Amino acid sequence: MRRKLLFGNWKMNKTREEAKAFAVESVALNKYALAHNIDIGVAPAFLSLCGVKKMNPDLTVAAQNCHFEDHGAFTGEISIPMLLDLGVTWCLVGHSERRTYFAETNETCNKKLLALFANNMTPIYCVGETLAEFEANKTKDVIKEQVLVGLKGLTKENVSKLVIAYEPVWSIGTGKNASTEIAQDICHFIRELVHEQFGEVSEEVRILYGGSVKPENVKAYLSQKDVDGALVGGASLKVDSFKQLIENVVSE
Ligand code: PGA
Numbered sequence: 001m002r003r004k005l006l007f008g009n010w011k012m013n014k015t016r017e018e019a020k021a022f023a024v025e026s027v028a029l030n031k032y033a034l035a036h037n038i039d040i041g042v043a044p045a046f047l048s049l050c051g052v053k054k055m056n057p058d059l060t061v062a063a064q065n066c067h068f069e070d071h072g073a074f075t076g077e078i079s080i081p082m083l084l085d086l087g088v089t090w091c092l093v094g095h096s097e098r099r100t101y102f103a104e105t106n107e108t109c110n111k112k113l114l115a116l117f118a119n120n121m122t123p124i125y126c127v128g129e130t131l132a133e134f135e136a137n138k139t140k141d142v143i144k145e146q147v148l149v150g151l152k153g154l155t156k157e158n159v160s161k162l163v164i165a166y167e168p169v170w171s172i173g174t175g176k177n178a179s180t181e182i183a184q185d186i187c188h189f190i191r192e193l194v195h196e197q198f199g200e201v202s203e204e205v206r207i208l209y210g211g212s213v214k215p216e217n218v219k220a221y222l223s224q225k226d227v228d229g230a231l232v233g234g235a236s237l238k239v240d241s242f243k244q245l246i247e248n249v250v251s252e
Contacts, residue, residue, distance in 0.1 A: 008236025171211025
């Protein structure tokens, strides 16, 4: 049985104090979620990772990016050993904003996934098509390439711990949700692709939907068979709204 997972992606938001204030308030929230078999986590900016962990050591905390090399001449980058040094064991990989603005490719995502698993970390690998690709009916081609190249060389054991987030680029931060049918169809397609490559372990992979998820629509997504959770941007920034997301998933 796959556990539900609600993950907040804070992007380039919140000062250290703001992040810490959220973390303090999230202590009760995390307990409530876990009591209802829901895992929650947040991905703050690098500078706030430490503060969030300190204020709520039980909350899962992810970096939003990492470099695949352990160290070297890569000005401005953060390595996996640096994250581990802070006790951070989760990391987003290939978010569409990194692909669009920072030239992240399926190949670099693959290097990051391999490096994260080599360090026993848990990646959330983001995939999704642009509006032009969606309109040209190319969604499945794009997703297939992202999944096949991204997961190249992983072991079955790696894959059992992997989280994949399907985030159609056209729905991120736009308020234009993908329908629950699209979310289910593509999350199911992703699970099938993983099954073709890695076998039965595909049933253990948690697949999230992301893109304008709000308290009002979160339950409908998570009711879909192959949607195991959500990656949430805007609606994860305020603790009240994050709380509402969790409560709405729990509600009957
Ligand atoms: P959004 O962002 O919820 O604000 O659309 C989602 C994401 O980028 O992960």
